[in-house]
Every structure is written in structure tokens, then in C-alpha cells.
Amino acid sequence: MKTSELKEFLEAKTYQYNNPDFIESDPIQIPHQFHIKEDIEISGFLSATIAWGNRKSIINNAKRMMDLLDNAPYDFIKNHTETDLEKLHPFVHRTFNGDDFIQFIKSLHHIYKNHNGLEAVFLKHAEKDSLQKSISNFKSTFFEIEHLPRTQKHVSDPLKNSAAKRINMFLRWMVRHDNAGVDFGIWTRLDPKQLSCPLDVHSGNVARKLGLLNRKQNDGKALLELDTALRKLDAKDPVKYDFALFGLGVFEGF
Template identity: 50%
Template sequence: MQVSRQNIIDFLNRKVLEYDQPRFIPDDPVCIPHQFSQPADIEIAGLFAAIFAWGNRTTIINKSRELMALMGNSPHAFVLHHSPADLKRLVSFKHRTFTATDLLYFIDFLQRHYQQYPSLESAFLKGLQPGDQDTTGVLNGFHHYFFSGEDVPPRTRKHIAAPFKNSTCKRLSMYLRWMVRQDPHGVDFGLWRGISPSQLVCPIDVHVARVARRFNLLQREAIDWKAALELTSWLRKLDPIDPVKYDFALFALGIVEKY
């Protein structure tokens, strides 16, 4: 049976309205940055929550909270003013393949950045070029900037995805959604204005890809950056201004409703 494009749009829009609500927050990693009110705290807490976001959501949230507690629940102040004794508290931290080695490099990078800039947005804007239609350059630029420090642990490189590696970049795309998207319902923060919501790329994983294929929004078999761009190009036809709002619908249909 053929389903009209309008029926698909109407159905997905209903799902967006159903899940893009404050009640979505407590069970999602976005609850971690929502613990804070200052923009820099939100940025740092959000970055770690997004980087940790693979596997069980309860574990992701618990490990993120554990790290925030180790940072005195003041991540920006910790990043800027930590002592060697403060760093020592972090050496036992581990989340799946993310170890203290990775964490200490992240802290070092964040300290170097925030000593020069008030916001983490500038780290992502380094790769943005006039006329960019999506965040390919943004994420490639962030990857290069993130690893521009001295003595980068080789193992840490796997934790920052980039389009030039044809990664899905799911977690960083989700993070950009949190920081950039102007959300009338208050789930996403919309702190950053240098990147347009229309440029965002929809986070994709096996569950989102499965749902997207059911709606003929995705043909590519591989789940990679090219698939993320293909899916997003379809979503822009549904809403050219705010295409990644459909992340709520696709995520919910794939994970919550097992569609």
C-alpha cells in the first residue's frame, strides 16, 4: 500500500509533538546539561553526556552524573581552576571504552579552549565556511581543533567522530542539536547562533535507519555519514527550517515504540 507524502509528514509531525516535550528529558542524556543554568556548564556537561551516549540510557545518565559529581557539579569552574589533586580524583573514572586517559585529555583541551574563549561554540565554528549546507565542515574542523594539542593519546581519537572518516557522527550531531536547535518546548537549548538549525544533520543509528527506511526516507544500506546526509536531505523536504526536529520522532519510533 502506498502512503502519501502528506500522510508521512502528518504522522511524523504528530510524533515530534508527542516526544519533543519536557517529560522526554529525565530519561534521556539531555537531562545532564539540564541540571545547569550557566551556558558554559551546559556546554561541558552536554559534551560529556553526548560522548558517553552509546549503550543503555540509564547507564549513560548515571556515568554522566558520576563525572559531574567528580567535578564538583561545577564543570566550567573545574575545567578552568582544577588542581593536580582534583585531577587525581578522575583517574578511576571509566565508561565503557572511555577511560581516565581520555578524560584527562578532554579536560586539558577544555581548559585550553576556555582560557581563550567564553563558549565552546567557537571550537565548532572553526570549520564552518560561508555557504555550507550542513555540518560536515563544522565537525571536521572540530576534530582537527580538538586534537591540535600536544601529546594526544592515540586511543582518544576514536571518541571524536568526523565526517572525513565517514563516521555516523551520531553523538556529536545530537550534541549540536542540543546546542543549536531553537526548541519551543525547551528540550534543546538553542544556545548557539553561529550555526543555523537548517544546517544540522539528523543523528542516525541502526534504529533510526530502520524507521527511516520504512518511510522511504533512506535508501543507503551502510549506516555512515553519507546515510545521515541522505536522511537529512529528506527531512529538509518536510521542514527546511528545522529538519532535525524529526530526530524526536525517528528516535522514539525506533527505540521507544520499536516501530
């Protein structure tokens, strides 16, 4: 397939899946329940954190997370007591358990109290065409308070060759802005051209079939290869093609 044909194909598939109908089958539906910026970003971050495995289970458990936070995540982060944290203990999603959930609440409290919130932390080390150093810095900031060592595995580090799929997905939600109504675009100090594609088994397999990716592992090196290919198709908004790659893989079995 010629580059022009590939671009035309991916543009059509992006248009097909980047619309409000996509929301009801995706974890992005969780932050769409909120209207305050901090509620959107916190609920989005927590939902993205557990976004692996069965999609129905992800959505149900993300809803349960919000219920446990009284459906007011920012207020809970700011004002929780030790007693409030106790009710989070029974939560579990695969290897993410109640202890991890409590640690995330404490780390988020630290970020909003001492670092001006999530957007400010990701902005701090942003590069012209990449947020991968920002993600690594975010992990360091997230765990600079006393923490459980086991919880570190739930925040990826691209500088250790991770594709950081879940954080890159969260960043897409926060930074991308268009008229489709799926992504939020509420982080206006970052630019869509800095984003990286959320690389998972579905998008990776489709990217390989389309000749966008040769590397077999879905790791940091593969992400750089895919990002480079997508930027050639659209340098200003390369990650919009995530809708096409994901839709082709999950909904069409491409």
C-alpha cells in the first residue's frame, strides 16, 4: 500500500471510530461522567491505570473506584482521612489491589498539594515532540513520598524501555482536542504533536500488518518506531490514528 493510500485508509478508519459512539464501550466513559477539570483528569488517570484485561471488567472496576471515592475524586484526594482510606482496602483489579489504590490516593494528594497537579508534573519535562521523559519524571514524582515498593509496577517508565501504553492513553485523553467529542483536550499547555500512540497487542498487530511497525515486541523501541511512522502521516496529530489501529484490531479483527 502506498503512503498516500495508507494515510487515506487510516483517516477513514479514524473518522469511523473517533466519535461519541466509541465512548460507551471504552474506559474513557468514566472521566466523561465528570465536568470539573480535576475530576476528569483524576478519574481518567485511575481508569487508565487499570486498563488491561477484559474491557467490561475494566469499566466495571473503574466505576467501582469512583463509587469508593464518593464520585468526587478530587474532593476525596484533597480531603480524605485515614478512616476514608480504609474502605478502599477490598478493591482489586487483577494485580492492582486495595493497598495500591490507597498508595495512588496518597501520591495524588502529594501531587496536587505540592506540585500543582497532574498537568504541571507532565509539563515539567516535556520535549518538543515527546512526553516520554515527562512520564519517567512523573513516576519519580509520584513515588517521591513514602510508598509501597510493590505499587511502583503500576506506573510505567519509558526510559526503561516500556511502551507505557496506559499512561500514553491517558495523555491522549487529556491533550488531544478535536470536534469529535471523545478526547477531552483540557490540558492546553501540552500539544497533540508531543503524544505517543498507546501501543498494545491490538494496535501493535494492526500496525505490523500495515507496515507501520517491524519490531516484534511491544516495548519502548517499538513505540518510537510506530511514533516515527505515524508522524510522517500527520506530524501535528499523529495519535489520532490510535482510533484506527485500535478499532481495526478490536472491532474488526483486522
